[in-house]
Amino acid sequence: MIVISKNLGLHNLDMDIEEARRDIDQANKNIVSDVRDRMDAVLEIADRKSREDAEIRDREREEEVKQQFEDLYESKKLPPERGREMAELLIETAVDVQEEVLDR
Structure with missing residues (x-):
């Protein structure tokens, strides 16, 4: 059964705590992966800033x-x-990251 909570959104009442924790663990892995992707883009920007002598x-x-x-x-x-x-x-x-890469 799914219940909608005013503050917390959808909840699956049939899910046990361990299942929910596994979902959280997977979400954490996804978040870290997305942060890594974001930092890769930051490194691209740092490279451009270095070539253009732009402020960080x-x-x-x-x-x-x-x-x-x-x-x-x-x-x-x-x-x-x-x-x-x-x-x-x-x-x-x-x-x-940019300060480290650009040695500033």
């Missing part, structure tokens, strides 16, 4: 990404402020 940080773009995450979280009925926090973590990770 683009505050306007960073704000766009934060807003995008807020909107995406809200559209999935998740707390938008947590979306902003997720974006901030990803941005800081990207900046760290």
Whole structure:
């Protein structure tokens, strides 16, 4: 039986805790894989910034990404402020990677 919870979305009441944890483990693997893909794109950007002698940080773009995450979280009925926090973590990770690669 599937139940819709106001705050948490769909729940399969027939799923046991271990099944749910396996689903979470798989979701975690997918998230990490997606972060790796994102960092690959960050490395491409770092390469271009190096060739163009561009600044690592683009505050306007960073704000766009934060807003995008807020909107995406809200559209999935998740707390938008947590979306902003997720974006901030990803941005800081990207900046760290670029600083290391560009030796700045």
